[in-house]
Amino acid sequence: MTGPDRRAILKALVATFAGLSAGGLDSPVADAAGPSESWTTQTLEAFADTLIPGGRRFPGDVVVAGAVTGPGAVQAGVVGLLASPELPVAPLLPAIAALLDARAVAHAALRLILLPPTLPPFVGLSFSDRTALLGGLFDPDDLDRPIWQVMSLLVGLAFDTAGQQDTVEALGQGHPGLAWLRFPEPDPDGLWRFPAFSYGRPLADLHPNTTASGSPA
Incomplete structure (x- = not known):
């Protein structure tokens, strides 16, 4: 992969991360996928599962390692989240997956590891080898480190915050990550309020010119 391609991927990833940070998308949680899913999807899922592992979705699932x-x-x-048409990174996912598969090869x-020809190379690695490979991708001297750093942030957003959905809707639908983290339910009006201050008292009085949205005057 050439330098300009790497810059294009990183630019799209940063724009995607910024867009998700600004607000959720209307993207439902993906259903359990079978072995017919594309190599790109399998590679990206294996990447995400290495960072935030989960249980296998069905018997014989090789993409999710079941660690x-x-x-x-x-x-x-x-x-x-990644494949949402609203995000600029979606058209570049095959290139990102191909880059990861090349590193897996x-x-x-x-290490003289024989990869199965019917699976994407990264998926063909054991969970321990996937973990070892990803550890090297975050080495400060790795050329593609910025790509994997932003990709890892997006993986975290999907699990920790349901960044691809409205938070209230995600909770109502039982989003797996929010449920696992015991994310608190909002008040009946859909807003979150925190009457118990973490230090046992408010840190400062509310400025009289604070706007209704909570922004400073």
């Missing part, structure tokens, strides 16, 4: 029980990033709809070749 732990409970929901992980895949069950939380990470691919639905190199990882396997150096």
Whole structure:
């Protein structure tokens, strides 16, 4: 992959992260997928499952390694987030997956690991090898480190905040990540209020010119 392609991917990832931070998308949690899903999807799901592991979705699931029980990033709809047509990174997902698969081939070749020809290379790695490979991708000297850093942030957004959905709707639908983290329910009007201050008292009086949205004057 050439330099300009890397810059295009990173630019799209940063724009995607910024867009999700500004507000949720109307993207449902992805259903459990079968072995017919594309190589791009399988590679991205395996990447997300390595960062935030979950239990296998069905017997014989090789994409989700089943390293732990409970929901992980895949069950939380990470691919639905990344592939949303509202986000600029969606058209570049095949290139990102191909870059990761190329790194998986190199990882396997150096360690004499035989990869199954019917699976994407990254998916063909064991969970321990997936973990070791991703650890190297975040090395300060790795050329593609910024890409994987932003990708990891997006994976975290999907699981920890349901960034692809409205938070109230995600809670109502039983979003796996929010449920696992015991994210608090809002008040009946759909807003979150925190009457118990973490220090036992408010840190400062509300400025009289504070706007209705809570912004400073």
